[in-house]
Amino acid sequence: MKVKYFRLCVSIAIIFSLWLTGSFIVGNDLLLPGPVKTIQRLAELFISGEIFSPLLFTTLKALGGLSLALFFSLIIGFAMGLIEILYEIFKPIIITLQAIPIVSWLALAILWWGVGFRSPLYIVFLTLFPIITLNITEGVKNVDKKLLEMARVFNLPKKIVFKDIYFASAMPFIVSSLRISSGMMWKTVAVAEFMVGISGLGRMISDAKYALNTTDVFAFTVILIILGIVSEIIFDKLSRRMMVRAS
Amino acid sequence: MLLNIQEINKAFGTQTIIEKFSLSLQEGEFLSILGSSGCGKTTLLRLVSNLLKPDSGKIDRNYKRLGFVFQDTRLIPWKNALYNVSVVSSESKAKIMLSEVGLMEHHNKYPTELSGGMERRISLARALSIEPHLILLDEPFGSLDILTREDMIKLVLELWKKHNFAAINVTHDPYEAARLSTRVLVVGKHFTKTQMHELGSPLDRSETDNANIRNELLKTLKSVLD
Numbered sequence: 001m002k003v004k005y006f007r008l009c010v011s012i013a014i015i016f017s018l019w020l021t022g023s024f025i026v027g028n029d030l031l032l033p034g035p036v037k038t039i040q041r042l043a044e045l046f047i048s049g050e051i052f053s054p055l056l057f058t059t060l061k062a063l064g065g066l067s068l069a070l071f072f073s074l075i076i077g078f079a080m081g082l083i084e085i086l087y088e089i090f091k092p093i094i095i096t097l098q099a100i101p102i103v104s105w106l107a108l109a110i111l112w113w114g115v116g117f118r119s120p121l122y123i124v125f126l127t128l129f130p131i132i133t134l135n136i137t138e139g140v141k142n143v144d145k146k147l148l149e150m151a152r153v154f155n156l157p158k159k160i161v162f163k164d165i166y167f168a169s170a171m172p173f174i175v176s177s178l179r180i181s182s183g184m185m186w187k188t189v190a191v192a193e194f195m196v197g198i199s200g201l202g203r204m205i206s207d208a209k210y211a212l213n214t215t216d217v218f219a220f221t222v223i224l225i226i227l228g229i230v231s232e233i234i235f236d237k238l239s240r241r242m243m244v245r246a247s
Numbered sequence: 248m249l250l251n252i253q254e255i256n257k258a259f260g261t262q263t264i265i266e267k268f269s270l271s272l273q274e275g276e277f278l279s280i281l282g283s284s285g286c287g288k289t290t291l292l293r294l295v296s297n298l299l300k301p302d303s304g305k306i307d308r309n310y311k312r313l314g315f316v317f318q319d320t321r322l323i324p325w326k327n328a329l330y331n332v333s334v335v336s337s338e339s340k341a342k343i344m345l346s347e348v349g350l351m352e353h354h355n356k357y358p359t360e361l362s363g364g365m366e367r368r369i370s371l372a373r374a375l376s377i378e379p380h381l382i383l384l385d386e387p388f389g390s391l392d393i394l395t396r397e398d399m400i401k402l403v404l405e406l407w408k409k410h411n412f413a414a415i416n417v418t419h420d421p422y423e424a425a426r427l428s429t430r431v432l433v434v435g436k437h438f439t440k441t442q443m444h445e446l447g448s449p450l451d452r453s454e455t456d457n458a459n460i461r462n463e464l465l466k467t468l469k470s471v472l473d
Contacts, residue, residue, distance in 0.1 A: 160334060
């Protein structure tokens with residue numbers, strides 16, 4: 001464990017020294033503000049409380065989009081996994097959805113939902129929904145057929161078969177898709193806020209860009225990076241626990 | 248009659264697995280079906296348990312509850328031993344059966360935490376917890392070491408004596424068939440050639456009797472395969 005933390009410290013030190021060296025060489029805060037300045041700005045943002053409102057709005061949109069995606073993915077993913085006809089009908093639709101570039105959604109979002117809270121939320125949903133759905137479908141389809149036979153021989157009630165066999169088999173797939181999604185959701189919400197938002201960290205980056213305040217761009221980016229890393233760690237821990245249980 | 252199989256046929260594609268096979272089973276009987284690997288023994292159990300339908304012929308089932316001990320145990324890997332048994336019956340019955348197979352102290356362990364022999368015993372406890380009239384055993388001692396297998400044979404006989412269920416045990420091991428059965432059906436390829444050995448209660452036999460029966464069964468097995 002100690003060795004692991006030591007290596008982590010080394011890698012953080014490398015990032016900071018590269019950043020520091022780069023900012024010294026460039027010598028212009030407008031192009032590349034250094035880590036010290038960025039951390040100072042971060043501290044200011046937290047002390048003044050300026051950061052909390054955008055942080056809250058971004059988190060609400062990201063988690064809202066993720067929850068919405070998870071809700072619909074569970075329904076459609078299970079239906080596709082269990083019923084072959086639905087799988088054949090829905091799979092091309094879901095794959096098409098997955099292939100639509102985020103910029104197209106952004107362009108349409110302005111027209112459909114306007115600039116505001118809803119557009120980033122729906123864009124997060126639309127980005128994550130296909131990924132989670134396909135993963136859940138895969139999980140349900142991968143269910144151990146031998147366990148299903150056992151359930152048939154012993155006449156297990158449908159509720160138990162669903163809960164203990166289908167759902168439990170899909171669980172590692174659900175968690176691993178959430179892990180992938182948790183990384184993507186912060187990036188997606190930030191892009192959406194940048195383009196079609198009126199609040200949140202993405203919007204703050206957009207404002208900072210117009211004000212040529214590169215230090216703020218860096219400070220808000222650092223927060224987004226931390227959010228991404230923290231949520232990945234949480235889901236990674238969860239999925240490891242699932243994998244241990246499943247094996 | 249508990250089970251009556253009349254002239255069933257089963258093929259997968261063009262490959263015949265079982266041809267014109269008939270068999271009947273009385274209550275409390277312990278029948279072993281002895282045959283070489285791939286002769287269709289497992290398919291027969293799948294037909295009896297209604298996991299497969301015969302292409303033709305008829306299977307009359309005059310029992311209410313059927314237990315199945317699968318070759319690969321088929322325990323739910325993410326559930327502990329107690330849950331795996333109680334899921335088919337009830338917690339109280341599961342606890343009784345786990346005690347009878349000697350695993351009550353391991354009731355909260357997961358299948359991966361148990362040895363192969365323990366997993367078989369859990370699987371046996373699961374099948375018995377429903378108080379079956381008929382129990383199907385699909386090579387239940389395959390891949391176990393000799394000592395564990397010996398313990399399992401003793402355990403199955405003990406439980407058979409106590410619960411008085413009928414059993415169909417499929418195996419490729421003549422010694423195991425000799426140890427356990429009241430009757431042994433030796434089968435050749437596709438069940439076309441078969442020969443029945445009536446043995447009487449396995450509880451009354453000595454080691455020497457079983458050794459002699461084993462030799463006889465081996466001879467029969469060779470002859471039906473010719």
